[in-house]
Amino acid sequence: MLSVRGLTKSYGDRRVLAGVDLDVAPGELVVLLGANGSGKSTTLRCAVGLTTPDAGEITADRPAMIFQQIHLVRRRSVLDNVCAGGLAGLPPSRSLVPALFPKSLREKAMTCLSRVGMADRAADRAGGLSGGQQQRVAIARALCQGSTILLADEPVSALDPAAATQVMTLLAELAHTDGLAVAAVLHQPDLARRHADRIIGLLHGRITLSAKASEISEEDIAALYAPDRDAA
Structure with missing residues (x-):
């Protein structure tokens, strides 16, 4: 099982993660969604040990990372x-x-x-x-x-739709059939809703959405990708 508690990370004055809690159980495919800079990839990189968080606790039994x-x-x-x-x-x-x-x-x-x-x-x-x-x-x-834990950072972003579907189907099978805990960062909400068991949404380094994929609405997705009102 992957367990993350209170994960925080900053680069200079820019706060990337602001207290992220995340669990991925064996047999589960969790997809992280959010706009660029929301903290999705940093969460996985901290979980696998490629990035050192500023604070927080991570429990991960033999994680492996797959990249874009x-x-x-x-x-x-x-x-x-x-x-x-x-x-x-x-x-x-x-x-x-x-x-x-x-x-x-x-x-x-x-x-x-x-x-x-x-x-x-x-x-x-x-x-x-x-x-x-x-x-x-x-x-x-x-x-x-x-x-026992598979982390995938945008694994299908460079693939055509058919290949992307094949890869996401495989990741779901590895979770459901082989009992791996699988977490993937995606930029395709439609793929997330088709293949994930659960969707986690990040906005400004915080989790603002966590629900079964079947319960996620178009409004929920739109809120994750709304223009940054703080940018002005």
Whole structure:
């Protein structure tokens, strides 16, 4: 389970998070919505340890992060890229050369590729895949870390509608079928309402909306993206 309490973060005089409380349970897909600068991505980055909060408590069991920029090694095979997710448990002498990856790691990586529907592309170069396929490989790489919490920061913003739907369907399946706790930042309210179990809305670094996706109205969404009256 991911549990965040009283999360605050400022950059200079700019307050990005102002006391955020967030829970994501195993088996649940939570989507964070909000305008640019509302604190969505900073919340996830603090949860995974990429950004240090100013205050607050975070409980996260083996989180892994998926990004908008997928960061695969394009010249390496799909399988080698997924194996990279499990390198933390290897000695340095075996983690730098793919030919020295142990059989057990390769088998685990293939299992993860099968889970995301990409096992048939294991030998292909990652750079030859479509954007949606690359994102599914990135998800497999996160699974190869043995993570129980999956955090996705705008994972479909660069994808076409069909690929975006495939990725969001996969994230929902990983929550509902595999029991992972999944949180995703999106800029597409329609995808959030179709795939999420719960939607969290942030405005000026505070949670102003938290409800089941089926209970979210168009007015609720509009309020999150209203022009900033304080900007003037």
